[in-house]
Amino acid sequence: MSMDEEAINSVKEYFDSIAQNAVDVVYGAIGSDTTFAEFMDAVSLKINQFSSELVASEVLNLSPGIIENFNGGDGLYTDDVQEIIDNEGIADIDDDLD
Numbered sequence: 749m750s751m752d753e754e755a756i757n758s759v760k761e762y763f764d765s766i767a768q769n770a771v772d773v774v775y776g777a778i779g780s781d782t783t784f785a786e787f788m789d790a791v792s793l794k795i796n797q798f799s800s801e802l803v804a805s806e807v808l809n810l811s812p813g814i815i816e817n818f819n820g821g822d823g824l825y826t827d828d829v830q831e832i833i834d835n836e837g838i839a840d841i842d843d844d845l846d
Contacts, residue, residue, distance in 0.1 A: 751833045755803040770794035800829040808832055
């Protein structure tokens, strides 16, 4: 099985939990002036981030410290994980941890 397949299967297995966590986090951060569109955009971003971090941990075996410190402390995103998958699981993390 390719790393892409492993990543997809991993997200599929945990998607319900990922989605619920994303909704909970975003819902806890909204204000009374938050629009539905803003809420949904933020939920989508969190789902992507949580999915990416799950794959980084479970499929790519990156440590929690590396995941948390990626992108200057913002964590991993879909493009970051895909780049690592495309590099056959090798993470060039030096620039991303700054």
